[in-house]
Amino acid sequence: MGNQLRYNWATLGTGVIANELAQALEALGGRLYSVANRTYAKGLEFAEKYGIGKVYEQIDDLFEDEQVDIIYISTPHNTHISYLRKALASGKHVLCEKSITLNSAELEEAIALAEQQGVILAEAMTIYHMPIYRELGQIAASGRLGELKMVQLNFGSYKEYDMNNRFFNRSLAGGALLDIGVYALSFARWFMSSSPHQVASQVRLAPTGVDEQAGILLMNEEGQMATLALTLHAKQPKRGTLAYDKAYIELFGYPRGQKAVITYTEDGRQEVVEAGQTSQALVYEVTDMERAVAGQGNEMHLDYTRDVMKIMTVLRKDWGLTYPEE
Incomplete structure (x- = not known):
């Protein structure tokens, strides 16, 4: 890993935002540690494009990987809560694409889980x-x-x-x-x-x-x-x-x-x-998330989310x- 990235990032999803994430990590002197996608072939293609060493055959393998520190979720809105449950329960920090969940009940469940596990949960709200x-x-x-x-x-x-x-x-x-x-x-x-x-x-x-x-x-x-x-x-x-x-x-x-x-x-x-x-x-999002995970102040504004x-x-x-x- 590059000297500026302190954590192993994984992307769940390989769309437009995942590409921007990969480029942002490169700009910070590092690269994505791993990639998970509903379609394994797309995951492989994405990994090849950005020189990512690890692609999971099943999405659930991502949550079990002890080397992963932070997961960026950029799948469709309606899938977020099911992935948040698994990611947070396995002790991963999560930066989730907006809209973070479908409704307040789902968000409160995710927040409670993050607090229970002592991990950072945040919405990738660029503003x-x-x-x-x-x-x-x-x-x-x-x-x-x-x-x-x-x-x-x-x-x-x-x-x-x-x-x-x-x-x-x-x-x-x-x-x-x-x-x-x-x-x-x-x-x-x-x-x-x-x-x-x-x-x-x-x-x-x-x-x-x-x-x-x-x-x-x-x-x-x-x-x-x-x-x-x-x-x-x-x-x-x-x-x-x-x-x-x-x-x-x-x-x-x-x-x-x-x-x-x-x-x-x-x-x-x-x-x-x-x-x-x-x-x-x-x-900017990646930098703030890493600072939050490191316990150096929390600029993720989950209260506003x-x-x-x-x-x-x-x-x-x-x-x-x-x-x-x-």
């Missing part, structure tokens, strides 16, 4: 690790922007209107909320003083019964509000706006932002804030949207 959000958080905390009043978030993807596509497939826990809404909610939670306790929404369901479009309105006890516009069948700018009483912040290209503009209300003066690099998203999951669970209950596993 909690990108330097730009930390920088903006510090600027906001300094008080120079005044109090946060309103958060506005747009996230629209244009997905082909094919009901077999995973984004619209109920059997694969499809829908806008768990796929893109989780980013918008995590963004809102990062800047709001406390978790929203009032949740209202409008939803448009796809023919499969999953949410293809939603408007969400949130408010917390401080009276800070957030409005979210999500859609899976129309492109929108991925823009986050934070309105404080003395200025507003615009951040483009979230979740992996690297640049924001602050406009001051009094004189219209603008300040550009740049921090981190979009392309390094996984490097929990708050966001509660909101998503309430919303889907309001919409009457359940997945087969529930």
